[in-house]
Amino acid sequence: MGDILLYKRGGPNVTDYLVKAIRRDDSGKGANRQLRREGKIPAVLYGNEDAPEKLVIETRDFERLLKQGALGKLVNVEFKAGRSKKAVPALLKEVQTEPLNGKVMHVDFQAVDMKQEIGTIVAIHYTGEERRVNDGSVIQPLLREVNVTCLPDRIPSFFEVDISGLQAGESITVSTLKPEEGVTIQTPAEEVLVTAALVHQEAEAETAEGAEAGAEDAGAEAGGEAKEDAGK
Template structure:
């Protein structure tokens, strides 16, 4: 997988005031966590960072801070403004490209379930799975084909197929997706049974 390039500048001031000033300049404050070393404070161009997050948050980023030669990092976390959706802060984790890491990856359902065509409802209780792989092998997502699911069927983590070089480490018995009967039919059935019961009771009373 091709690396994404990002350039940042060192950040020496901390706190809410300096962070607000950076954001007014179109910059986003961030931190790089190094294995066995101190964390590095930085500021990045907001437009470039947002594009990187959209293109693939599991991609390896060649991050250059000031005049250094660059280092491979992954996005660890980020915070968004609650109304505008702007990136307010970002955390990176420096990685060793020769060492496998474990990280969450988005789970995407594909295909049209047979049970949905028969009137069922597709439920997806799991949105991410934990995978282990070399940083360059991390996928942007894991796909789950639900085409064969009928009403009452469920797919678990054990049914997922990982790309080459990737191991899914989430609990294999965790339900990924299922097709359930629509609740409206259940409620109508219960209401019908209640009406029939009332009619039967009424009939018995009249007979008495």
């Protein structure tokens, strides 16, 4: 079937992601199952000048690309069209996985116009936890990504959030993110990214609530017994 390759050329820009694929003629559940048995993934490129392109990519290489954070990013999809090659800038839009084992089943690429803004997601990377003072709290990330709009070649690789100074009971919101010019964050500014939860206090509160509830139950039971005795 020829070489099928996905890789990141190097450097911080999202346009460095390159997907080499081949066209496929067969479609349907049977053909897709056969591709997966061969270690390949069926894919579709939508939004191109022509009809949607049915493609094939290698499972192992694609999973490696996902680990590099390519989901929601701009990639160049390269494949043969007759005797020539086509390279189409596209958003890695959707990855369908098998619910039980997480195996990639299908991939959607969305061709883009480099002069028009698009909406996508950008991952949040939390750093500095090893430098935090141990105050009995536990870091709880509430968001792993945010929604943004920008030109395709301006998509950030990720947003970095330093949590080294986060103290017990404090939180960091989306409003603290500082995107580059041309990038607009669509996730509400007041949404909490990460918090330092007071685990011990929460546990004590739950224990106190449990004890109070137990006392109420015991009181109710004693009252019921007293009523029964009075009725005898």
